[in-house]
Amino acid sequence: MQSQVSSPVIVALDYDSADAALSMADQLDPLLCRVKVGKELFTIAGPDLVRALVDRGFEVFLDLKFHDIPNTVAAAVKAAARMGVWMVNVHASGGERMMRAAVDALSEFGARKPLLIGVTVLTSTTPEELAATGVAKPLQEQVLNLATQAQSCGLDGVVCSAREAEALKAACGPDFELVTPGIRPAGSDAGDQRRTLTPSEALDQGADLLVIGRPITAAKNPMVALQDILTEIAGN
Ligand SMILES: O=C(O)c1cc(=O)[nH]c(=O)n1[C@@H]1O[C@H](COP(=O)(O)O)[C@@H](O)[C@H]1O
Numbered sequence: 001m002q003s004q005v006s007s008p009v010i011v012a013l014d015y016d017s018a019d020a021a022l023s024m025a026d027q028l029d030p031l032l033c034r035v036k037v038g039k040e041l042f043t044i045a046g047p048d049l050v051r052a053l054v055d056r057g058f059e060v061f062l063d064l065k066f067h068d069i070p071n072t073v074a075a076a077v078k079a080a081a082r083m084g085v086w087m088v089n090v091h092a093s094g095g096e097r098m099m100r101a102a103v104d105a106l107s108e109f110g111a112r113k114p115l116l117i118g119v120t121v122l123t124s125t126t127p128e129e130l131a132a133t134g135v136a137k138p139l140q141e142q143v144l145n146l147a148t149q150a151q152s153c154g155l156d157g158v159v160c161s162a163r164e165a166e167a168l169k170a171a172c173g174p175d176f177e178l179v180t181p182g183i184r185p186a187g188s189d190a191g192d193q194r195r196t197l198t199p200s201e202a203l204d205q206g207a208d209l210l211v212i213g214r215p216i217t218a219a220k221n222p223m224v225a226l227q228d229i230l231t232e233i234a235g236n
Pocket of ligand 1: 012014038063065089119121122123124159160181182183191193211212213214215
């Protein structure tokens with residue numbers, strides 16, 4: 001999908017109502033940032049909210065992290081594409097057959113095909129937590145493993161921590177999109193995130209897109225917080 005947006009920032013609209021999400025969106029310029037609809041907001045407000053954002057001119061990242069049998073995931077990404085979203089994601093740990101099914105399902109959308117992104121290891125996960133799930137590889141290796149699998153299946157990029165971006169750019173090349181949450185401007189609270197960097201550090205490491213939620217949405221003045229981030233990036 002051709003993009004018009006001039007900044008790498010994706011604002012995570014992690015709100016508990018359509019009204020709250022739309023009142024934030026109405027303060028944003030769809031040429032200056034994209035927006036993300038995740039599990040809480042989609043569960044509450046559904047496709048109508050997604051369409052309302054698309055109708056306002058936003059490029060929408062539908063972050064539902066699909067992880068299921070290949071047939072179900074293929075149908076789910078198709079349903080997402082029909083809503084006109086710009087990007088959709090699946091868990092890369094769902095396996096190659098699942099990822100290929102998702103790629104095949106989107107082929108009929110031509111130029112309107114959303115970007116298909118694989119989630120590697122969540123930015124809230126520590127190396128110890130990953131090991132406790134039974135994954136034997138060190139965290140960085142597992143991220144690389146899932147990213148190269150996602151690329152070989154035909155996905156457009158992955159979600160990873162910006163701390164892994166440099167290694168993934170080297171391995172996957174410049175055209176493979178690196179979408180990095182866990183972004184924390186200097187001095188802001190990490191919350192439940194564990195593998196974080198600042199916006200400019202993330203871009204320096206090779207991140208293409210920055211998913212930012214609470215540093216903007218929980219700020220006293222969200223628009224000032226967003227503008228400060230855009231200024232930091234522009235001065236980078
Ligand atoms: O796929 C995502 O967007 C995602 C993947 C990941 O590994 N970590 C992660 O934080 N996210 C999402 O990115 C957003 C980060 O929000 P903040 O921590 O508030 O900036 C949340 O909506 C998460 O659901």
